Amino acid sequence: MPDSPQLDVIFIDIDDTLFATTDFVSAARRDALQSMIDRGLNANIDDLLAELELVVAEFGSNHDHHYDFLLKRLPAAVTGNVNIDLMVVAGVIAYHNAKWKHLHIGDADRQLLLDIKNSGIRLGVISSGLVRKQIEKILRLEIDKYIDPKLIFITHGVGVAKSNVQLYESAIAATGCDISRIMHVGDHPYHDIDTGNAAGMVTVWVNGGGKHSVNEPRTSPAFKISCFAELRAVLVNNYGLNK
Numbered sequence: 001m002p003d004s005p006q007l008d009v010i011f012i013d014i015d016d017t018l019f020a021t022t023d024f025v026s027a028a029r030r031d032a033l034q035s036m037i038d039r040g041l042n043a044n045i046d047d048l049l050a051e052l053e054l055v056v057a058e059f060g061s062n063h064d065h066h067y068d069f070l071l072k073r074l075p076a077a078v079t080g081n082v083n084i085d086l087m088v089v090a091g092v093i094a095y096h097n098a099k100w101k102h103l104h105i106g107d108a109d110r111q112l113l114l115d116i117k118n119s120g121i122r123l124g125v126i127s128s129g130l131v132r133k134q135i136e137k138i139l140r141l142e143i144d145k146y147i148d149p150k151l152i153f154i155t156h157g158v159g160v161a162k163s164n165v166q167l168y169e170s171a172i173a174a175t176g177c178d179i180s181r182i183m184h185v186g187d188h189p190y191h192d193i194d195t196g197n198a199a200g201m202v203t204v205w206v207n208g209g210g211k212h213s214v215n216e217p218r219t220s221p222a223f224k225i226s227c228f229a230e231l232r233a234v235l236v237n238n239y240g241l242n243k
């Protein structure tokens, strides 16, 4: 397509961009707590979920002892007759089982990644979180086969957060490509779109149902879509990707 602008690289965010992480986490936490209730924890699941959300808010989503802390906070009438370690491990197992059940992407998303790769555009990842946790998602979603392993940038691996333009600048430098030919696709209005714009990338805002979608970016994305699969139309209409 000689008249279309060209892309060399597309970076994608994972959580709530390629995969509905917010919905998954809710379902997996519910499975974990139900597993504890099934083994004798005498509490209402919605009360437990609400308290667990407080623990996560207070100690962060990557803390290792959410369930231990939750159980410490519950009244003795709830936990008095249970083995705490048994509860915690039952919850952890149920959460991990939920990963196998839910960590998949749809056929349309998979075909899009394949078509992008086959078109000669390199795919990378810019994602926030712990390295091994995010890599586990890449592997369980089975998207590693589409991604250039040299173009995976995870905040805890780089030591730079998504709010800092340096993360994006590092990713751009690794491509060796002109900035006008590098796209970033993400859901977070500030950490994907504003920072991606500040770095000079072609930004695509996935304004879907994730927890960040309630806020608007301060700067305009080049394109706005409501789910990852809609990226196909952006690429077909503007960058000459074959339908």
Ligand SMILES: [Mg+2]
Residues within 6 Å of the ligand: 013, 014, 015, 016, 017, 186, 187, 188
């Ligand atoms: Mg995200």
